[in-house]
Amino acid sequence: MKVFSDQDRQSQHDPSGFLVNGVMQPNPETPERLERLLDGVASGNHQVQSPADHGMGPIAAVHTPAYLKFLSTVYERWSRIPDATPEIFPNIHPDSRTASYPLSAVGQAGFHITDMSCPIGEHTWEATRWSANCAVSAAKAVAEGESMAYAMCRPPGHHCFSDLAGGFCYLNNSAITAQYLRKNHDRVAIIDVDLHHGNGTQGMFYRRDDVFTLSIHADPSRFYPFFWGHAHEVGEGAGHGYNLNIPLPRGTKDEGFMKGLGDGLHHVRAFAPSAIVIALGLDAFEGDPFGGLAVSTAGFAEMAQMLAKLGLPTVIVQEGGYLCDELGDNLHAFLSGFEDGLA
Numbered sequence: 190m191k192v193f194s195d196q197d198r199q200s201q202h203d204p205s206g207f208l209v210n211g212v213m214q215p216n217p218e219t220p221e222r223l224e225r226l227l228d229g230v231a232s233g234n235h236q237v238q239s240p241a242d243h244g245m246g247p248i249a250a251v252h253t254p255a256y257l258k259f260l261s262t263v264y265e266r267w268s269r270i271p272d273a274t275p276e277i278f279p280n281i282h283p284d285s286r287t288a289s290y291p292l293s294a295v296g297q298a299g300f301h302i303t304d305m306s307c308p309i310g311e312h313t314w315e316a317t318r319w320s321a322n323c324a325v326s327a328a329k330a331v332a333e334g335e336s337m338a339y340a341m342c343r344p345p346g347h348h349c350f351s352d353l354a355g356g357f358c359y360l361n362n363s364a365i366t367a368q369y370l371r372k373n374h375d376r377v378a379i380i381d382v383d384l385h386h387g388n389g390t391q392g393m394f395y396r397r398d399d400v401f402t403l404s405i406h407a408d409p410s411r412f413y414p415f416f417w418g419h420a421h422e423v424g425e426g427a428g429h430g431y432n433l434n435i436p437l438p439r440g441t442k443d444e445g446f447m448k449g450l451g452d453g454l455h456h457v458r459a460f461a462p463s464a465i466v467i468a469l470g471l472d473a474f475e476g477d478p479f480g481g482l483a484v485s486t487a488g489f490a491e492m493a494q495m496l497a498k499l500g501l502p503t504v505i506v507q508e509g510g511y512l513c514d515e516l517g518d519n520l521h522a523f524l525s526g527f528e529d530g531l532a
């Protein structure tokens with residue numbers, strides 16, 4: 190299948206740290222992830238291409254102007270602060286997101302960044318923009334007739350809301366993809382199989398009935414992102430009934446994961462989408478450093494076959510999945526499994 194990746198540009202984002210249990214640790218969302226994922230792609234019969242520059246239109250279709258202005262300008266403004274650090278971490282947050290919008294870089298960082306996992310460095314915006322270009326290029330390929338395409342997005346996107354970065358994510362690539370597909374499709378479903386709940390994606394479509402959002406993930410009662418991803422969150426207003434969360438107990442293995450996915454796919458079929466976006470986190474793997482669920486490498490192939498059986502035009506968007514020996518193998522298993530499922 191067609192694969193879109195821009196390793197040089199996407200690798201420029203190299204965050205130093207994130208806060209874990211009160212301690213600053215090395216940030217696991219490293220450029221090396223791309224090397225491992227490219228190794229996985231090289232194991233299959235895929236055509237790797239550089240994405241085109243699609244400009245700001247597809248991004249601005251789901252993100253607010255203020256947020257995009259913030260992302261694209263804040264580093265330069267932050268750098269003018271005497272003794273500023275080389276990366277932006279927020280040190281203040283509003284008590285509610287309806288609070289007044291500040292002019293200062295420090296204040297805006299607090300408004301637009303929800304946690305301590307996504308510092309903004311000199312090249313973050315450029316890398317993030319090209320990660321999104323991978324998603325749009327894959328969506329365009331499918332819109333023009335490919336049955337499937339894979340976007341090697343990094344940094345990932347599904348924790349990012351319309352105006353709020355979080356969980357290593359700055360632009361929501363899966364949401365950008367779904368919105369792009371809406372040009373040709375009345376109903377699009379996003380199926381998120383990342384270890385973590387796709388809270389940003391849920392938030393962006395929570396009041397809409399044209400994009401169905403399904404997320405299968407480790408139970409957030411005691412796991413990131415904590416405040417979203419619970420089964421009672423079903424959408425609001427016109428979107429009531431168009432969001433489905435399937436939280437799984439920690440340590441769930443293949444059998445439990447596939448049962449959850451099978452249940453979710455019943456709802457997706459009932460929604461009758463004509464295209465799907467798969468938010469492909471590989472961090473549900475049993476050997477992933479986050480250690481939340483226990484899907485095997487063979488499990489990723491099985492998961493992909495189940496998704497391929499929907500028989501719909503599909504854009505696969507990379508989300509999480511962190512450094513472990515099997516990261517490339519797991520991607521290869523998924524992409525091969527998807528192609529096998531179509532056959």
Ligand SMILES: [Zn+2]
Pocket residue numbers: 383384385470472508509510
């Ligand atoms: Zn994740």
